Amino acid sequence: MHLLVVDDEETLRSVVSQVLTADGFKVSEAASGEEALEVFRSGSHQLVITDIRMGGMSGIELLTRIKEHNPDTQVVIMTSHASLDSAITALRAGAYDYLVKPFESLDLISAVAGRAAEKARLVAQNRELLEQLTHANEELQEANRALKEMAVRDGLTSLYNHRYFQESLAQEVARSKRYDKRCSLIFFDVDHFKHYNDTHGHPEGDRLLKGLAGLLTANTRACDLAARYGGEEFVLLLPETGKELALNVAEDLRSRVAEHPFAGGETQPLGRVTVSIGVAGFPEDGADAAALLSCADQLLYRAKNEGRNRVVG
Numbered sequence: 655m656h657l658l659v660v661d662d663e664e665t666l667r668s669v670v671s672q673v674l675t676a677d678g679f680k681v682s683e684a685a686s687g688e689e690a691l692e693v694f695r696s697g698s699h700q701l702v703i704t705d706i707r708m709g710g711m712s713g714i715e716l717l718t719r720i721k722e723h724n725p726d727t728q729v730v731i732m733t734s735h736a737s738l739d740s741a742i743t744a745l746r747a748g749a750y751d752y753l754v755k756p757f758e759s760l761d762l763i764s765a766v767a768g769r770a771a772e773k774a775r776l777v778a779q780n781r782e783l784l785e786q787l788t789h790a791n792e793e794l795q796e797a798n799r800a801l802k803e804m805a806v807r808d809g810l811t812s813l814y815n816h817r818y819f820q821e822s823l824a825q826e827v828a829r830s831k832r833y834d835k836r837c838s839l840i841f842f843d844v845d846h847f848k849h850y851n852d853t854h855g856h857p858e859g860d861r862l863l864k865g866l867a868g869l870l871t872a873n874t875r876a877c878d879l880a881a882r883y884g885g886e887e888f889v890l891l892l893p894e895t896g897k898e899l900a901l902n903v904a905e906d907l908r909s910r911v912a913e914h915p916f917a918g919g920e921t922q923p924l925g926r927v928t929v930s931i932g933v934a935g936f937p938e939d940g941a942d943a944a945a946l947l948s949c950a951d952q953l954l955y956r957a958k959n960e961g962r963n964r965v966v967g
């Protein structure tokens with residue numbers, strides 16, 4: 655434990671210093687408050703024993719400065735019988751204890767310094783525990799955030815999952831109703847995906863779904879919500895968007911998919927990877943979430959029946 659002894663009387667300083675060195679402390683000395691502050695700032699003293707009345711900076715001011723710099727440092731004050739009042743002031747300012755000069759016994763110095771050192775050790779330990787706790791808490795919060803995010807995402811594509819989409823659709827329709835706004839739903843399904851899986855294998859099929867999700871995300875506005883509805887079915891919820899605009903978005907999406915050079919696309923019945931899309935608008939196609947979804951689903955099936963790779967609204 656590093657200890658700093660501060661007194662302008664050299665004899666007294668060296669007596670205290672010798673006693674505490676014998677007790678096993680690593681002792682530095684300073685002859686004034688100013689010097690003490692300099693030594694303190696450049697070292698790592700956990701304990702300071704200082705005289706109160708010195709030429710220049712007083713022991714009380716030194717105490718205050720030290721506490722500002724490192725509140726964990728323990729400071730013991732040395733005072734004379736004549737100035738016990740300033741000892742009280744020092745205690746109020748955060749001193750650990752005081753020693754009265756002339757010293758009745760050197761053992762007393764050892765005892766007080768020993769207790770102050772123990773306190774400094776406990777304070778440092780507490781600080782360390784607190785830091786560990788804070789760190790653990792931050793990690794926990796981060797894990798919680800990640801967990802919450804995982805709960806709303808689809809594992810394969812990282813798009814929002816079915817449950818989150820259903821909740822969002824219900825909310826969006828309710829919001830649109832209340833504020834007399836429009837919103838639209840784009841529902842699409844990969845054409846002949848069974849054939850793709852049969853030709854290239856399920857893992858390649860998974861890769862295709864991921865690629866498709868990437869294409870979808872890259873072409874979705876921040877306010878739109880893209881989700882994986884089920885196996886090879888995806889949805890795009892467009893808040894505050896009328897059906898005419900949604901049809902344009904859907905057509906754009908359809909052509910982007912058809913033009914995208916997905917691996918193995920040329921082996922598909924339509925000669926590339928394509929999607930069929932149904933587009934439903936609120937309020938004209940359904941008065942609630944279920945009706946809107948059912949309408950988009952029916953329109954999607956019409957797109958399939960009419961030859962696939964098309965948008966029906």
Ligand code: GH3
Binds near residue numbers: 855859886
């Ligand atoms: P259609 O054009 O009529 O939609 O034909 P389709 O073959 O796509 O339709 P169908 O519903 O008959 O087949 C869907 C296929 O999607 C069957 C299923 O194995 C596959 N599928 C569903 N989920 C996944 C998945 O997560 N990964 C892979 N690789 N395939 C999936």
Ligand code: MG
Binds near residue numbers: 708
């Ligand atoms: Mg003095």
Ligand code: MG
Binds near residue numbers: 843844886
């Ligand atoms: Mg399907």
Ligand code: MG
Binds near residue numbers: 843845
């Ligand atoms: Mg399909």
